[in-house]
Amino acid sequence: MTTALETAPTALQADPDWWRQAAVYQIYPRSFADGNGDGIGDLRGIISRVPYLKSLGIDAVWLSPFYPSALADGGYDVDDYRDVDPKIGTLEQFDEMVAALHGAGIRLIVDVVPNHSSDRHEWFQEALASPKGSNARERYIFRDGRGENGELPPADWTSIFSGPAWTRVPDGQWYLHSFATEQPDFNWKHPEVHADFLRTLEFWSDRGVDGFRIDVAHGLSKDLPEVLPSTAELQKMPKDGTHPLWDRDDVHEIYAEWRELFNRYDPPRIAVAEAWVETPERRARYASPEGLGQAFNFDLMEADFDAAHFRDIVTDNLAQSEVTGSSTTWVFSNHDGVRHATRYGLPPRAGRSVKQGAEWVLAGGPEEGIDRELGLRRARAATLFELALPGSAYLYQGEELGLHEVAEIPDEQRQDPAFWRTTAEDRGFDGLGRDGCRVPLPWTREGSSFGFGDNGAHLPQPAWFADFSVEAEDGVAGSTLELYRAALRLRAELQGEETLAWDEQLSGGDVLAFARPGGWLSVTNFGAEPVTLPDGEVLLSSSPLEATDDGGLALPGATTVWLRRAA
Structure with missing residues (x-):
């Protein structure tokens, strides 16, 4: 079989530093474009919109998970790391998409989810069918429970999505899941886990993938003592490389293995870490050339629209980049955060964090509290500021249309576990979950899904999407879409030293x-x-x-x- 890599234009293979100041456009595949009319975005839809992506002037696409999944967490619960969800497409269509993107001068970064699998993954199903102490169970983190009959979880830990972080299986043991119950954590001390992920990275690299975004990159390595600490004890432990669960020093041994594989390709495959860590020095380790090479900074996502705050963030991150030799990353919106047009139309956060543990607390905010016009005006200004900076800019689908967060989704139609597994008190100011930024895109002014697909969309779209559709903004002077196109075109012409x-x-x-x-x-x-x-x-x-x-x-x-x- 001829792979997409073999048919890619030579120009795309020439520059090993293409990523340093790239404009990367994130596609959440289930909500980008629906090519077969089933209400779910797919690879056919992406292929059909490659001309649109080219017209934007982006350098790369970051594709969120497209793997087989029960969607317990929007595709971040992976059943099979080396296949495509049948609802999204096939491996042959994946190759076609890679060739189409490369033919348009656009590289491809794909999401990898190495902290946990789905509970439907063949390894976890094997673990459930295997006895305590078996090799199959050792690939995950199983423990006996506390109490007279093991009826209590091994520790009182809470998952990122609220609720217990341990779930009991029929034979009485418990397994750890840092996120949803359906997302059991891998045991990265097991050599088969290392080997299998190397095979996965090689599999996609051989198909022409240019790089990888590493989900929960700071969570893979865990060192759990026989007697587990309580939640209160965990919270007192420093996250300085010795914490039992997060940002351990030895996680970088994993990424050193990966870097050896990445460097076998010409140009080397790139990687960017999603790493929620305590200090710039801790984050720098993920961006080292011996490891992943680049790490997200989400500082601008947490900042109010404030000159002094923006300057401090830019100064600090450029200084970090000098230390690591990497380039920094800039991002205002993604699949996990409130769209910045909405954030900037809400009252200032005044230093309040938008994180809960290692994840975003997400939301649309109260509709009556949003100044939509001001929010969009500020968002456009912030984006032009971002695109002028040295480093790589990560853009999220729909921000080029000026989309706001969709807050008005009925509870029964929401899909995000961050909504369903937390209480209103936990969610607080922002607690509507992440569905509001994942609503399918509007391509046309009319139609059952504003051109997303022929038979509606998997999340409800508001009527105001019509005026924010590609059709409504295409070629219209002053529209947000044309601003992005002009900015990205100019950026490519003007960008010089970092x-x-x-x-x-x-x-x-x-x-x-x-x-x-x-x-x-x-x-x-x-x-x-x-x-x-x-x-x-x-x-x-x-x-x-x-x-x-x-x-x-x-x-x-x-x-x-x-x-x-x-x-």
Whole structure:
């Protein structure tokens, strides 16, 4: 069989550093485009939209899980790591998709979920059918229970999705699941787990995949004593590399094995870690060239729309990149977070975290509390700020349309375990779960699913999607879609060395300005009042600029402009 790799254009194989300043577009496959009319997005749908992706000007697609799954956690409960969910497509269609993307000059990064499998995975089913102490059980984390008859869980731990982190099986033993009950944790001390994931990474690399996003990268290695600590004791333990569950130093031995495999390819396969860790120094280890090579920073996702906060985040992360030799990552929205158009239309978080444990607490927020117009204006300004920065930018499907979070989903139609397995008190300010950012995209103004597919969508779409559809924005001057296209096109032309210099003359108060190599400048007004701009050539602005009385230009509030200063 001819693989997608063998048919890919030579140009895509030439640059080992393509990822350093790439614009990567995340596709949540079940909600992108439905090619067969069953209400679920699929590979056929993605293939049909490759021209759209090319028109955006992105460098790569990050494809969220497409593997066989019962969808207990949106596909992050994987039944088979080396196949495609029949509801989404086939391996042959996967190859076709890779070839189509590569033919359009777009690389492919796929999600890998190594912390846990689905409870339907053949290994876990074998473990259930095998006795205590068997090799099959040793691939996962099984323990005897406490109490006179083992009726109590091995520890009082709570899963990320709330509820107990241990579930009992019919013969009386218990297994650990850091997330949903249907997601048993692997035992990474078992050599067969190591070997199997190496086979998985090789399998997809051989099919033309250019890189991998590693889910829960900080959770694989665990060192559990015979007597397990209580939740209270766990919470007091430092996460400095010695914690029993999270961000252990020895997790990097796994990634060193992976790097050896990645480097056998030309160009080497890349990887980016989803690692929720305590300090920049801890995160840097995941981004080392001997390991995964890059790690997400989610700092801008947690930041209010504030000049000082943005500057601190950028300064800190660029400093981290110098230490690791990696490039930093910038992200405002993804499949786990409230869309930034909505976040910026809600009251400031004022330092409150949007994390609970290692996962997002997700939500749409109260509809009556959203200033949608201001939120979108700020989101456009923030995105233009992001795309001017050195490093790689990760974009989430639909943000290029200016989509807001969909809050108005009836409870009975929600699918996210983060909603169903937590209480209203746990969810607090934001507690609607992650479904609101996973609603299928609107492609047309009309139709049963706004062009997503022929027979509706697996999550309900609001009527206001019509005005945010691709059809409504395509070719319309000033639309968010055309802003993204123009910004990504310009970014590719302007991007130079991975450095910036803060413009102290322009920066101050609500204004943040920095220069990039090549003589261009990004200026963002985080405030409400307009500020005067220096003379220069306007390259692009997130909102229309204003004229001043002396014939100059002023930058309105919640606006970013790229310009070349006059000589």
